[in-house]
Amino acid sequence: MRTLLTNGSVYSPADPHATAIAFDDGVVTWLGDDTGAGPYADGADEVIDLDGKLVTPAFVDAHVHTAGTGAALIGLDLTGTKSLTEALDKLAAYAATLPADAVIDSAGWDETIWPEGRPPTAVELDRAGGGRRVYLSRIDGHSGVISSALIPVAEGDGFDPSGRVERGANHRVRDALGDLIGPEQRRQEIEAALRAMAAKGIGAFHEMAAPHIGPIWELPIVRELAEQLGLSATLYWGEPGAFEHLGTYGLAGLAGDLNADGAIGSRTAALREPYADRADHRGHAYLTPEQIAEHVITCTERNVQAGFHCIGDQAMDNIARGFELAAEKVGIQALVAARHRLEHVEMVDEATIATLARCGVVASVQPMFDGLWGGPDGMYAERVGDRWHGMNPFGSLARAGVVLAFGSDAPVTELGGWEAVRAAAFHHEPSERITVRAAFQAHTRGGWRAAGIDDAGVLAPSTAATYAIWQTDADLVVQTPDERVAAWSTDPRAGVPVLPDLSQGTPACVRTVVGGRVVYEAEGWSQ
Numbered sequence: 001m002r003t004l005l006t007n008g009s010v011y012s013p014a015d016p017h018a019t020a021i022a023f024d025d026g027v028v029t030w031l032g033d034d035t036g037a038g039p040y041a042d043g044a045d046e047v048i049d050l051d052g053k054l055v056t057p058a059f060v061d062a063h064v065h066t067a068g069t070g071a072a073l074i075g076l077d078l079t080g081t082k083s084l085t086e087a088l089d090k091l092a093a094y095a096a097t098l099p100a101d102a103v104i105d106s107a108g109w110d111e112t113i114w115p116e117g118r119p120p121t122a123v124e125l126d127r128a129g130g131g132r133r134v135y136l137s138r139i140d141g142h143s144g145v146i147s148s149a150l151i152p153v154a155e156g157d158g159f160d161p162s163g164r165v166e167r168g169a170n171h172r173v174r175d176a177l178g179d180l181i182g183p184e185q186r187r188q189e190i191e192a193a194l195r196a197m198a199a200k201g202i203g204a205f206h207e208m209a210a211p212h213i214g215p216i217w218e219l220p221i222v223r224e225l226a227e228q229l230g231l232s233a234t235l236y237w238g239e240p241g242a243f244e245h246l247g248t249y250g251l252a253g254l255a256g257d258l259n260a261d262g263a264i265g266s267r268t269a270a271l272r273e274p275y276a277d278r279a280d281h282r283g284h285a286y287l288t289p290e291q292i293a294e295h296v297i298t299c300t301e302r303n304v305q306a307g308f309h310c311i312g313d314q315a316m317d318n319i320a321r322g323f324e325l326a327a328e329k330v331g332i333q334a335l336v337a338a339r340h341r342l343e344h345v346e347m348v349d350e351a352t353i354a355t356l357a358r359c360g361v362v363a364s365v366q367p368m369f370d371g372l373w374g375g376p377d378g379m380y381a382e383r384v385g386d387r388w389h390g391m392n393p394f395g396s397l398a399r400a401g402v403v404l405a406f407g408s409d410a411p412v413t414e415l416g417g418w419e420a421v422r423a424a425a426f427h428h429e430p431s432e433r434i435t436v437r438a439a440f441q442a443h444t445r446g447g448w449r450a451a452g453i454d455d456a457g458v459l460a461p462s463t464a465a466t467y468a469i470w471q472t473d474a475d476l477v478v479q480t481p482d483e484r485v486a487a488w489s490t491d492p493r494a495g496v497p498v499l500p501d502l503s504q505g506t507p508a509c510v511r512t513v514v515g516g517r518v519v520y521e522a523e524g525w526s527q
């Protein structure tokens, strides 16, 4: 099967001026100028005139929760609700469509943007939900509220009689929901999430499963549906010592959301100094440096990728210390070879960044966290004051040589590769911006590298035909934080491949292909 695309713009380091590309049986066989495409048209099964469209490697979303993402797509989604009243109204309208014994598992509320400034209570959920079992996760997934019917499973550590759950209580509720909701509904949700990814030019994703997020039986469903739809799935399970699951579930590692702490929005991220909006409270570290070291050591010795969810500066200190202890035991080279990964890495100082670089750790980061919550008036500033300036330091990480992989943490932020690239390039803190090109690389090649694959995420002869085709009216440029560099780089002699000017809008995906297989196609796009 041969496909030839002509008259477009092909993003490739192999030829910055390529306008055409040929694929044979799932592999790039040639790219170059339209005038050289002639021989590849002979015998092609499909020749498409791109009419100026852009071809790039497909995005890799390095941090997704597919069931939760799908639940928000096809169920109740409270993301963006502007008041507590609106959220309760939405819940009431949704609940009214469901049987009385239904379980409602929804997410996305953020009390920091509500005039009421507080989460809903169990009593309010009882009223709006008509007495049904209701769990509403806060947008960051690290706390939530439950209706009275769920209180028996929540009671204990982390439960507040108002209905708010965090830490252990949040985990117990999520655990119970997994079994209450069951595989049929999960299957529908996961499929919806995979279809949404394909439609956004995301050809590969890393599923960040963990005991506190959902039952492990979700993983075979994710794998089966990904195979059915043609997406590349990399599965992680965040549980220390769970080596028995590696083979059973085909895991890439014991990494992902293995929580070293919580999240800023829920005030469960572990901080060195108290939260700005709650004196004497410094969040919660869930793992000691010794526990972190133990996980890294046991994984490294088995050549298994280890990793953690880590956000606050205290948690990052624990992580750095844990990796140092592990290095003393197994040696730096073994750590580098195992290519461990860390999720979020939001409040990290120079010393810790240097440790991560030395240990060859990949930083799996979410640029939309800064996009949504950074800046002087954002949620981070409310929670941690001036410390927001140093958060999500993509520029510092990249300058230190830490490999960056981008993800959405969907449903925490929406799926969307270009949105993340734009957020990194236009970081609220100017010194932490990276170029559009570096950001794009973090969202393509970086994702593959985070999964231990070094030769993917780029379009060049003999690489996989894993790509997306984009409709964009924006100028194709080299966009950097420094305008003088941008002006120089658009000179064709600079030989730098170009990407859309993201200040002029977001490219729309018209086709996504993974290993030669079309996994998404916009209707009638090539006519």
Ligand SMILES: [Zn+2]
Pocket: 256, 257, 309, 343, 344
């Ligand atoms: Zn996480």
Ligand SMILES: [Zn+2]
Pocket: 063, 065, 208, 257, 409
């Ligand atoms: Zn996550």
